[in-house]
Amino acid sequence: MSMQKPTGTQDLLPGEVEKWQLIEEKARDVCRRFHYKEIRTPIFEHTELFVRGVGETTDIVEKEMYTFQDKGNRSLSLRPEGTAGVVRAYAENKLYGDPDISKLYYVGPMFRYERPQAGRYRQFHQFGAEVFGSTDPGLDAEVIALGYAIYKEIGLRDVTVEINSVGTPEIRAVYRTKLQEYLKPMLGELCRDCQSRYERNPMRVLDCKVDQHRFADAPSVIDYLDDEAAAHFTKVQSYLTAMDIPFRLNPRLVRGLDYYTHTAFEFKAAGIGAIDTIGGGGRYNGLVGEVGGPDQPGVGFGLGLERILLVLAAQGVELPAEPQLDVYLIALGDAAEAEAVRLAYELRGAGLKVDKDYTGRKMKAQMKSADRFAARYAAILGDDELAQGVITVKTLATGEQTAVPLGELANYVKANQ
């Protein structure tokens, strides 16, 4: 094997890429209805943006970034997630000057250096949305509803929403201390991962697959929320209920990015091996300020496109197949070939899906191609037809055949849709 794609990347070939187009189309359509506008930001940014935005101690920044020096000795990184870049663009372009709040969406590749497995790649794709300029809990709910609506529009079944409130940084600091106090006595008995998580991110210990059963009486962040945070969280839930979006409270839900405040949520679905998260997000009221912008609140999510595709496949959801060819031109002889090249162009100009043979094979082989392409018509052009100014049109489904004047072919095909 001479050249291979880098580990964790994929070639999306014809046949597969149509599914991506469809998913993106549907997601865009839902965003349009929710009045979100697309934003496109660079695929690489200054490394510092992610360090400050995503969090210095997160796994993403500590060990998963594709970081490189450019020729001007700047440290740049391929974006490992979408929010930081959008936040930067929002601040840099002073979108906060807009009298209305900014409702944005994006789609594109993200990069993380990790060992690939089912549903996880080094280059993967996210569809995300971010809203800036309001702390209204109605927006938290709208953003969750948007993600949920996208999954539904695409045809995913059994998507569940899990939500939690991680409060404010101050609340989290208090909670973190309480949690460590709670865990300390049993620290020696916990698994090795949990022992390291105890210092790094004690909230994650509660999520441990090995020791989870021990923490039934662990303190919950929700109990430490102040009145304002609690009220916010309550409202988010009541809005979701009003919209009839099924959600589950998960007081142990922790996200891997540092910037979340108040609402954190994940979309889950089965069917990707050991992984069940297909999207996640939350509110990030301090992030815009963190990357140098004004103190503007935000809330958003990211959906994993690969994971959507995987769950769709697991659920046996069939996406519409590629439409067939209208006409496949079969030319016999040099004169016919010349006319067929011209005719194909003419028919395409008339809006028809047309192709012809370019391998110079015999008629039988060309007919086989027409059949493989599921063409509605095979149009045969040889010396006889050329002499009479007609073309033999065969309806492949029925085998019927008729001579049509060359200039009438486009109309004939259109009239018999």
Place this chain on the structure above:
RNA sequence: GCGGUCGUGGCGAAGUGGCUAACGCAUCGGAUUGUGGCUCCGACAUUCGGGGGUUCAAUUCCCCUCGAUCGCCCCA
């Protein structure tokens, strides 16, 4: 970063320390002078991811390497 499994033609998939590496699908050619889908006949891997080693002899055994895949950590 760590661990399991795997790597044979365009695809799927047998196989054995030793003569010409099954089979299925696809493809191409023929039966059919200019007509597809069905049928029949024929063709299609000097080679078994790459490198090294053991051996008289390796696709088959060993080592390394690259890749795929699944899992851990973490996450989309």
